[in-house]
Amino acid sequence: MSRHSSSLRSLLTAEVATQRARYLTWFGIISASCLALSQLGSYLINTRIPLGTSVEISSILYFTHIRNLGGVFGLAQGQGWIFAAFSVLLISALVLYLVLSKRVRVYEYLCFGFIAGGGLSNVLDRLVYGSVIDFIDVRGIPFWHYIFNTADTFVHIGLWPMLFIGLFWHRD
Template structure:
């Protein structure tokens, strides 16, 4: 299942980037909803918010290490919750999508622009990484390691001495 998720994310990312290169690059920007959303062709040689500009090798090596760590984790923790496995797969798919651009082009193609706020132009891979990370964070905060809601017994309540159950 994880491989299918990764492949779907990478395919969606690469298709949207191909469309941006072929059709959006000559136009530079197309307003979709005035003052809200535009499609803008950007060649991003750094990371989010313009940091790490022209640090191509660092931005290739770091995601490779992160993807490798996630793959090793998934391989060793096959009993991890379904939601956790899905989130990690979505993150890997996004990381691989941007990694393909950095290796092939030397930059990442971005195209989605939320014009109602001051925010960097982003792409499908970025959406996958951010959404996967946010959902995984909530998963880790709201659930214990087994993927089940943390329903630890209330130690302040008296227990039956024979069965050990809370009375």
């Protein structure tokens, strides 16, 4: 091996490490932003709209303050700690994957940032308020009666592109 190829290999390794650090920084910024915005929403709803009441934003959008003591779609009411523990384990595994894996794509850092930020916000809601504060109430959609929050929205913003890109774009 020549000195030239060795120094080129070192340069490429350093460039990859710098790029990964930049992507991890973006993951952290997106996660922290989603967490902060979701927590701000929970705080504002909790302090400004009494539990069980609604404020009409438009003819189809209301802010309705409810508490979810369970999990997704209100499943397992009273068992929120299970979803919180599962979320912490899942987000920890996600971060380990991003840090340790050699083949992480750029979109994964970005999408996982939304998922982690939203997931952590719901965990923090459970710790701070004893339940998840849900308030986005879209009315007029047949067979839809769910009320959700900004954290759930962020999880979906990260999840759906990951699903479609993984299924239809990258198949290696």
